[in-house]
Amino acid sequence: MSRSGKELLVKSVAQTLPAYAMNVFLLPNKINNDIEKALTKFWWNSNPNQKSKINWMSWTRMEKHKSAGGMGFRNFRDFNIAMLGKQAWRLITNPSTLVARLYKAKYYATSDFLQAKLGHNPSFIWWIILEAKNLLLDGVRWRVGNEKSIKILDQPWLLLTDHPYITSDSQALQD
Incomplete structure (x- = not known):
């Protein structure tokens, strides 16, 4: 051949x-x-x-x-993580699906996916999806949409790799 x-x-x-x-x-x-x-x-x-x-x-x-x-x-490892990142991205972009609502209720009820932790007694699939979270954190940035879920100080807004967060003591930016 x-x-x-x-x-x-x-x-x-x-x-x-x-x-x-x-x-x-x-x-x-x-x-x-x-x-x-x-x-x-x-x-x-x-x-x-x-x-x-x-x-x-x-x-x-x-x-x-x-x-x-x-x-x-x-590279099979990178491809595997990218495919799992696709599943994680679906949890972020489609929060109204049954799977997204189930995972949110069980693992990150008081936060969003990007701040989610492994938690107590996680399922195998949840553990796997969290493996791809760092891939998303490296590239995800906020885009202003309906102004209802914007967290200025807690999200990586800047394209700087060493510190992508806005720092301010202003009370207007809290919550």
Whole structure:
């Protein structure tokens, strides 16, 4: 099989098969590493009768975008966290759904999702969704909408990475 055929097979089949499970569950690093090892072995071994070949490029480098000198393969751990972040984003943007109302009542009744804690006796799915919260916190910013849920001092408004919060002693900004 040619390199382009292998690339197409890896990207369209091998990397998309675990996508559904990654959407719901946080796969252990061992499973991610085993998948990557199998893909590396498939990529570099063109002859099945030969025991091993030299890996001319590390899988980490092959995961980089093609413009950065890689092959554009997925990093399974990052993809898994991104898929779970999508579930967390749904809890934030669709608060009226049954699942969002259930999680809010059980885990963050007095706050919002971004301030939610693991809590006492969390479900496995809640624990997994909270794994992606840091990904959201790195990129989420407030956009002014209906003025009813704006918390100026408690939310990251600024694009500064070291301190994205507004600091003020003004009583007008409280609550």
